[in-house]
Amino acid sequence: MSLYRATNLGLTVHTLKSTSVQYSIESLDEGFSYSGTTTAGDPDVVAIPLNYEVFLSSYPYRKLGLHITSLETEPVSVVAWSKNIYGYFSFLGLPCHTQPTNSYVYYAVSSHGYSNFPGYFLLVGCMNNTNVTIVPSHYANITMPINPQSPNSGYKTYLAGENNTFVIHAGQTIKVYQTYADISGTKTISDAPLTVISGHTAAQVPLGTIGTDPMATQVPPTITWGTEFLLSPHHNRNTGQFYKIIAHRNGTNIERKCDTSPTVNATLSSGQVYQFNTSNTSYCSLVANRPIYVGHVGTSRNFNGGTYGDPTLNTVPPISQYLHSIEYTTLFTTLNGVSILVPNDQYFSNYLIIDNTLRSISWTSIINFPNGTIAGYAFSASTSGTHKFTHSRNSGRLFLSVYGWPPYRGYAFSGGMGLNPIDPHVTHPLVSFTQELFIASEGNGEVIIYLKRKVDVEEEVSVRVSVAPQQVDTAEGK
Incomplete structure (x- = not known):
């Protein structure tokens, strides 16, 4: 994990299996191991020693990766969470998933922050001998070891147009960070899958607003990005939120439609970041001609007249990566919210299975595409504890996000998402x-x-x- 002087580090491990599922955790440095069990409705909570915080980019922090495994027939989901003196962060952990490509591309997503606290992205190797290239964005000046494999490596500041290529092995951890800048749009290219966790140690959203918090999300590779999105707000916080969009290809055209407002259009180039703000009652759709990344960003406490909560970050998957069933556990007992999104497809119904009981749903909002057709439906509610939401039809899919707001804190995470490759245009084996x-x-x-x-x-x-x-x-x- 990557925070800033963490006071606790933890994992919540879920499964959808009704029988006990065994899993294990092993650290690369062999200093920590754990074997546990988890069952649907009864997740396992694991405390991670504080010395596994990846605090700096130097060589002593190179072997802090944790390898979490279960049987292929008994998958688990993992939410990582932590706390420091400034607040909380949490994120959905994604598996090391090999895709039909030899070029994996990831983009950092971050924010501006308080004083000299840095934005960052953390690389964790999935396979040995993985070749990695860091491509700084226009606004990023990345200082990092020239050769992360050498304990005696010098450091260099890489500007836009100056790349750093190196090797990372399975379980190795390399933190890349910068102060006084939003490093969103910085690109990482590899020839094997990576775990890429991105965020900020003390974000201010927007810059200069009272209220800071750490925030983080695990970003998926571009091969899993999509072109159609549904957006649901933090319904229980009156500050509203921001959405951060990153394009991978030049000439990416985006249309967004929020409630009854006119459609807004934007055209982005590769690596360009586009951000907009909506209210806590605004539901939106996004349509792009090329795949994009979407991040949901909670604001600082005093933004827009707010009095509680602080910055958060979670990844919003495209409709194509929705799942059939998701189980989650809130981090607090009060001031938690959950938002469920269901696409308007051939499997849609006005029912959801909540904690194994079929329930009729009064949708909070109907979301339209820019062309006026119905894109999907949203349902938001207060929540606490462990719950499971399942689509009422076998082939139906949904997405949910979870969030919470103590007086000077905030957390948010995505409940689950697929990692299917978008149309690879394969015409030959x-x-x-x-x-x-x-x-x-x-x-x-x-x-x-x-x-x-x-x-x-x-x-x-x-x-x-x-x-x-x-x-x-x-x-x-x-």
């Missing part, structure tokens, strides 16, 4: 090679996996072929 995993995408319904190895290699080779989530074949050969 494609095999993507990584250090440990080969991915084959079908072309005309058939695919041939062809392995070539050196003639002097004698040991057996096992090939595990995953045809569908519940159908796995294994082949062995010599």
